[in-house]
Amino acid sequence: MSQYWPFIIIGLFTGSIYGLAAMGVVLTYKTVGVFNFAYGAIAMFCAFTYWQLHDSWGLTAWVAMPILFLVVAPLLGIALEALYRPLTGLSAEVVIVVSVGVLAALEAIVPIIYGSEDRRLQAIFPTRTFVVGSHFHVGYDQMGTLVISLAVAALLWALLRHTRFGTSTRAAVDNPDLADMVGVHGDNVRRSAWILSTMFAALVGILISPSQGLDVNQLVLVVIYAFAPAVFGRLVSLPLAYIAAMVLGVVESLLSKYANSGTVANIEAAVPYLALFALLVIMGGRLKEAGASSRRLSLSTRSGGGSGGAGAVRTRHWVVRVLGWRLRLDRNLALGLGGFALALFIPLAVPGPRLIDITAAFVYGLIALTLVVLTGWAGQISLAQFSFVGVGAFTAGHLSGPHGQHFLLAVLVAMLVAAPLGILVGLPSLRLSGLYLALATLAFALVMDDIVFNRGDVSGGLTGITVPRPQIFGVSFSGRASLYELVVVVFGVVAVIAYVVRLGPIGRRLQIVRDSPLAASTLGVNLTVTKLVVFAVCGMVAALGGAFYGVLQQAVTPFDFMWSTSLTLLLLVVLGGRSLISGAMIAGAVYGVQQLPIPASVNQYFPLAIALGVIALAQEPEGTVAQARREARRVMTVLRPLPRRSVGGGHQIPMTSGPDVAIAAGSPPRGSGHGL
Amino acid sequence: MASETGWEEPVLRATDVTMRFGGLVALDDVSLEVPAGRIVGLIGPNGAGKTTMFNVLTGLQEPTRGRIDYLGENISRWSPHRRGRAGIARTFQRLALFSRLSVHDNLVASWESSHPGAVLGRNRAKRIERVAEVMGLLDLWPVADRMAGGLSTGKGRMVELGRALCTDPRVLLLDEPGSGLDANETAVFSAVLQAVVSGRGDRHPDVAPPAILMVEHDMALVMDVCSSLTVLDFGSVIARGTPSQVRADADVRAAYLGDASAV
Numbered sequence: 001m002s003q004y005w006p007f008i009i010i011g012l013f014t015g016s017i018y019g020l021a022a023m024g025v026v027l028t029y030k031t032v033g034v035f036n037f038a039y040g041a042i043a044m045f046c047a048f049t050y051w052q053l054h055d056s057w058g059l060t061a062w063v064a065m066p067i068l069f070l071v072v073a074p075l076l077g078i079a080l081e082a083l084y085r086p087l088t089g090l091s092a093e094v095v096i097v098v099s100v101g102v103l104a105a106l107e108a109i110v111p112i113i114y115g116s117e118d119r120r121l122q123a124i125f126p127t128r129t130f131v132v133g134s135h136f137h138v139g140y141d142q143m144g145t146l147v148i149s150l151a152v153a154a155l156l157w158a159l160l161r162h163t164r165f166g167t168s169t170r171a172a173v174d175n176p177d178l179a180d181m182v183g184v185h186g187d188n189v190r191r192s193a194w195i196l197s198t199m200f201a202a203l204v205g206i207l208i209s210p211s212q213g214l215d216v217n218q219l220v221l222v223v224i225y226a227f228a229p230a231v232f233g234r235l236v237s238l239p240l241a242y243i244a245a246m247v248l249g250v251v252e253s254l255l256s257k258y259a260n261s262g263t264v265a266n267i268e269a270a271v272p273y274l275a276l277f278a279l280l281v282i283m284g285g286r287l288k289e290a291g292a293s294s295r296r297l298s299l300s301t302r303s304g305g306g307s308g309g310a311g312a313v314r315t316r317h318w319v320v321r322v323l324g325w326r327l328r329l330d331r332n333l334a335l336g337l338g339g340f341a342l343a344l345f346i347p348l349a350v351p352g353p354r355l356i357d358i359t360a361a362f363v364y365g366l367i368a369l370t371l372v373v374l375t376g377w378a379g380q381i382s383l384a385q386f387s388f389v390g391v392g393a394f395t396a397g398h399l400s401g402p403h404g405q406h407f408l409l410a411v412l413v414a415m416l417v418a419a420p421l422g423i424l425v426g427l428p429s430l431r432l433s434g435l436y437l438a439l440a441t442l443a444f445a446l447v448m449d450d451i452v453f454n455r456g457d458v459s460g461g462l463t464g465i466t467v468p469r470p471q472i473f474g475v476s477f478s479g480r481a482s483l484y485e486l487v488v489v490v491f492g493v494v495a496v497i498a499y500v501v502r503l504g505p506i507g508r509r510l511q512i513v514r515d516s517p518l519a520a521s522t523l524g525v526n527l528t529v530t531k532l533v534v535f536a537v538c539g540m541v542a543a544l545g546g547a548f549y550g551v552l553q554q555a556v557t558p559f560d561f562m563w564s565t566s567l568t569l570l571l572l573v574v575l576g577g578r579s580l581i582s583g584a585m586i587a588g589a590v591y592g593v594q595q596l597p598i599p600a601s602v603n604q605y606f607p608l609a610i611a612l613g614v615i616a617l618a619q620e621p622e623g624t625v626a627q628a629r630r631e632a633r634r635v636m637t638v639l640r641p642l643p644r645r646s647v648g649g650g651h652q653i654p655m656t657s658g659p660d661v662a663i664a665a666g667s668p669p670r671g672s673g674h675g676l
Numbered sequence: 677m678a679s680e681t682g683w684e685e686p687v688l689r690a691t692d693v694t695m696r697f698g699g700l701v702a703l704d705d706v707s708l709e710v711p712a713g714r715i716v717g718l719i720g721p722n723g724a725g726k727t728t729m730f731n732v733l734t735g736l737q738e739p740t741r742g743r744i745d746y747l748g749e750n751i752s753r754w755s756p757h758r759r760g761r762a763g764i765a766r767t768f769q770r771l772a773l774f775s776r777l778s779v780h781d782n783l784v785a786s787w788e789s790s791h792p793g794a795v796l797g798r799n800r801a802k803r804i805e806r807v808a809e810v811m812g813l814l815d816l817w818p819v820a821d822r823m824a825g826g827l828s829t830g831k832g833r834m835v836e837l838g839r840a841l842c843t844d845p846r847v848l849l850l851d852e853p854g855s856g857l858d859a860n861e862t863a864v865f866s867a868v869l870q871a872v873v874s875g876r877g878d879r880h881p882d883v884a885p886p887a888i889l890m891v892e893h894d895m896a897l898v899m900d901v902c903s904s905l906t907v908l909d910f911g912s913v914i915a916r917g918t919p920s921q922v923r924a925d926a927d928v929r930a931a932y933l934g935d936a937s938a939v
Contacts, residue, residue: 505795508785512774519772519836522734523789523843524760 005136007253013142015249016149017208021226022233022241023153024200029235031169031193034084034095035435038103039201040223042080044216045106046073046198047205048114051121051214061124073202077195083615085190090619092434093381097574097618100383100567105611107216112604116216123210145207152203153242156196160238165192217564224446225252227439228276234287248272270450277428277443284431333499336581340492347481356552357595359484362491363552365588367545368573369491369498369581370538375570376578376621377502378534379514380429381438383566384445387425388418388539390453390561392546397467397556404478404551407470411547415540422539426532433517445563453558464557467550477551487548494541495581502581510534571614577623586624685748686711687847687887688733688764693742695728695911702728703739704911710847713873713885717898717919720908721931726891727769729908730849733889734766735759747846761790763846767836767853769891775825779816779835782824783807783842790843807842813868814838829856837868848872850890854897862897869901899923907931 021039029035036042049072053064083102087095125144129137160166171179172189180186204223212222229248233241248271255268280287317330343362347355371385392414399410428440453459469478470486477483501507512520513530521527550556572590577583594606613624620626686709695703703725710716718726731737733744735756744752751759774782787803788794794803811817814834819827824835833853840848854862875885892898898905898919905922907915909931915922922928 505785505788505797508777508781508788509795511777512785512789515774515776516772518736519768519774519839520785520789521756522736522760522764522766523786523839524757524791525789526755526757 004254004257007257008250009138009142011250011253012246013139013145013249014208014211014253015246016146017204018226018229018249019153019242019245020149020200020207021204021223022229022245023156023238024197024204025226025230026233026235026238026241027156027193027197027200029230031172032081032084032190033088034099035235035439036197037096037099038106039197039226040220041103041106042076042198042201043205043208043223044219045076045110045205046202047121047209047214047219048110050202050206051119051209052114055119055122068202068206069199073199074195077198078191080198081191081194084194085187087619092438093375093379094618096381096435096438097570098615100570101574101611101614101618103220104567104571104607105615107220108604108608108611110216112608119214121206121209121214124206141210148203148207152200153238156200157238165189169193221563224442225272227443228272228279231276231279231283231287231436231439234283248275267451270447273443273446273450277440277447280432280436280440280443281428284428287432287436327500328503333496336495336499340488343488343492344485346488347484351481353480354596355480355484357592359480359487360552360595361588361592362484362487363545363548363588364572364591365585366487366491366494366548367542368569368576368584368587369494370542370545371569371573372578372581372584373498373510374534374538375573376580376583377507377514378510378531379433380426380531380534381434381570382425382441382535382538383438383563383570384425384441384448385538385542385569386561386563386566387445387448387453388421388542389546389549389565390448390459390556390558391418391421392543392548393467393550393553393556393560394453394458394465395543396547396550397465400468400470400551402468404468404470404476407468407547407551408472411544414543414547418539418543419536422536423532425539426535429531429535430528441566442563445566449558449561449563453561459556459558462557464555464560466555467553469554470551483551487552490544490548494544495584499581571610573623574614575610575617575623577621577625579621580623580625582625583623686745687747688889689745690729690733691743691745693729693732693744694740695725695732695737695742696740701911703732703742706742706908706911706913708889708906708913708916710887710889712887713875714903715869715873715888715890715901717902717905718889718891718908719893719898719905719922720914723910724908724931725911726908727851728911730766730851730891733849734764760843761792763844764849765790765840765843765845765847766849767833767840767851769851769855771829771832771836773824773827773832773835775823777824778821779824779827779831779838780807780811780820782835783810783816783838786839786842806844810838810841813841813871815864830858830861833857834861834865837865841872846886848886848888848890850888850892852891852893854892854894862894866897866901 021043025036025039046068050064050068053059053067054061059067080102084095084098087098123141125139125141127139127141129139131137160169168179168184168189169192171182171184172186179189205219208222209219212218225248226245229241229244232244233239252268252271255271258268317328320327320329346358350358367385367389370388371382374385375381392411395414395417396407396410399413400407425441425444429437432440454461459465469476469483471477472486475482477486502510509520509525509530512523513525513527517527546561549560553560569587572587573583575590576586590610594603617623617627622629688710689708691707693703693706694701706725706729708716708718708729718729720726728737732739732742735751735754735758739752742752743750746759746762746764751762754762774785777785784803784807787807791799791803793799811820814837816831816834816838819831824832827835833856837850837853840850853865857865869888869890872886873888890898890902902919905916905919906913907922907925907928909927914927914931915925917925
């Protein structure tokens with residue numbers, strides 16, 4: 001038994017920090033309904049701030065601590081409350097997007113403010129050890145952390161249990177309007193919750209940094225460990241979350257004792273994520289989202305009001321028959337095909353190495369398209385889409401052969417592997433939606449990182465593997481221009497298929513599953529099949545994109561497909577417009593721009609700008625496109641010549657004039673079947 | 677009882693349905709029959725268990741105990757979509773429209789959902805015909821291209837009814853269809869319901885005419901269109917019979933007004 005004790009102590013030490021994080025996450029979820037994906041980033045920001053105050057400026061802990069806990073953390077909490085307040089009552093999707101945006105913004109700000117050199121945060125407690133029993137060493141820092149964590153957790157529990165703040169909180173959570181009427185100020189309660197939660201994050205940051213290193217990504221990742229215990233407490237129970245975190249810490253630590261042999265390597269690192277995934281699948285339908293029933297995508301009714309955006313407002317079009325298929329050629333499709341034709345000539349204009357960056361934009365656009373279909377159209381949020389890209393890239397690397405002559409076969413295999421994986425990610429979606437689905441997919445991405453992509457025989461470890469340029473039917477695509485043309489054609493074909501499918505029965509099916517799954521099922525839609533097929537198909541196409549991603553990079557490492565790359569993808573897609581194919585193209589373009597050889601001093605502002613843009617546009621399903629359309633309309637209104645007669649105005653408002661015409665003419669509804 | 681319409685077997689029958697949520701008994705041994713060609717009202721005060729009964733009938737909630745038969749077949753273990761495809765259609769008390777689709781596409785999507793193969797583009801002509809018919813019947817053409825999410829409650833209810841009709845249902849479950857309708861809409865609505873159960877324009881003349889089960893608080897509408905009523909209170913059936921019988925029932929008055937002596 002004695003050989004286990006050190007591991008149990010280490011486990012209790014880390015578990016107690018996860019416990020604090022779990023409580024901080026639960027606190028805002030149960031009081032404000034916001035699950036804070038950015039919690040780790042907030043802890044990280046606070047740890048860096050403390051490093052600046054204490055290690056860099058040399059302030060003593062007695063000065064630095066109060067500044068951190070009584071000034072910085074509360075200010076940050078107040079800012080967050082102000083940011084989320086207008087989102088009350090909106091769909092889970094919007095809140096998730098905003099909190100991922102906050103995460104990205106903080107990750108981007110920290111290097112800008114504090115620089116990006118390596119550093120270590122000194123432990124707040126002495127790192128000496130004392131001996132317990134015969135020969136068993138315990139660190140003062142470990143003991144100190146454990147004691148502080150227990151004390152703070154107990155304090156919070158007592159605060160919520162036995163003070164007016166506690167009862168006010170519960171009242172405000174149960175019924176905000178009623179609470180307001182009896183004199184509980186919801187705003188104050190919410191603000192206090194954010195401040196407390198941020199203070200907890202600060203504590204987590206300075207407790208965990210000395211042992212985990214002060215690194216932007218590492219800290220964010222470590223706090224995700226706390227998501228599983230938080231879910232175990234159903235995101236409402238503080239004590240359950242805390243205890244589960246302790247247990248998780250111990251289990252993880254004990255497993256690490258056995259993890260030195262190659263076979264189970266990394267399993268212990270993946271335990272929290274496996275636990276999160278399993279918990280979500282098992283608890284399934286019993287998990288209820290706060291206020292989910294009354295949530296909307298956007299506070300205004302403008303969502304979907306834009307022309308053509310939701311694919312429902314019919315525009316003028318021509319029906320073209322191609323090989324017995326009815327193709328509905330409308331303005332969007334015509335524009336797209338025109339743009340496609342132009343794109344084919346880009347290599348003439350940009351023959352140099354920059355062509356690779358443009359190719360990269362199209363590859364990324366193809367990957368982004370899968371998320372548009374999955375999230376924007378079918379309403380299934382995924383934080384794991386880049387895992388499929390990884391599957392595609394590594395498969396292409398392994399199976400393409402030395403000269404890429406087996407590229408097609410490799411793509412086929414990659415897609416066949418991706419399909420069942422897609423179904424696996426889709427499984428939680430059968431019983432979960434919104435936040436819980438997002439968490440499950442995040443867990444999936446993290447598991448893929450740790451137990452698949454980290455394997456040397458899959459990814460070649462840290463050095464990665466090479467991916468040859470493809471050869472298809474003897475034609476080599478090793479040249480820049482030929483590879484570009486191949487990618488553009490693949491993107492074009494996929495985009496046109498997606499567009500046509502969108503307007504037909506399948507597109508409608510996806511949208512009704514998004515808008516009201518319950519109603520769709522009573523009408524006869526098999527939700528299980530629909531969701532799993534969408535996840536599988538989107539996974540397969542993402543793997544296809546991944547094969548090209550690999551081909552383009554020529555060498556890929558596990559870092560290329562880390563969990564955070566999926567978050568970046570989500571952000572770019574939201575920025576572009578998550579319900580539009582053009583949104584995916586914008587996502588690709590933004591990615592492409594970041595690949596350009598821009599000085600780091602400028603380039604470091606890109607992620608920040610993207611994150612802020614996403615936070616601003618989170619409620620707008622058509623993202624930048626809608627914004628651009630509004631601006632264009634504004635300009636056009638000013639530039640439009642004064643009307644001479646009002647005849648023909650009907651074209652501007654086809655919604656009301658159309659149907660009357662149809663009835664008058666006695667014709668069946670026009671364009672009612674723009675299907676395949 | 678159903679023999680007047682020539683069909684012996686009720687379209688839909690619930691037998692001894694009990695639904696418990698923890699300690700709360702939402703439905704307590706509720707049985708009811710919906711005969712072909714009839715409109716049956718399910719009434720009762722708020723919280724009586726009416727919507728829960730609808731959820732059980734459509735398979736959205738699994739009852740603790742009890743059995744559901746549809747056209748003589750035990751469908752207790754069928755999934756919601758299987759029931760939908762078989763001809764059980766419903767509307768929702770809290771509107772569940774496909775809010776980002778146009779009114780017209782709401783109906784189109786409904787037809788496609790309920791007809792096998794339609795999602796792959798089969799039977800397009802039939803779909804266009806049927807959707808146009810329902811659009812005309814419910815006077816929805818003027819709002820055909822409007823986003824369903826931006827409609828008034830009244831229009832929204834009409835769209836939900838249209839969506840249900842597009843599935844060519846054998847039994848229609850309407851959850852408070854009259855709330856939020858203006859006088860004109862209520863009149864259209866009432867006429868449409870009568871037309872549906874009379875089997876006019878029915879797609880399946882060889883089988884029983886459609887039946888309707890409706891939850892409604894608008895007593896004028898209920899008395900007008902229903903041929904029989906079942907009254908629920910606290911999850912139990914407290915009365916059943918013709919509208920006039922039920923209206924005279926002391927228990928019903930007590931349930932609605934709180935105290936029989938106060939009437």
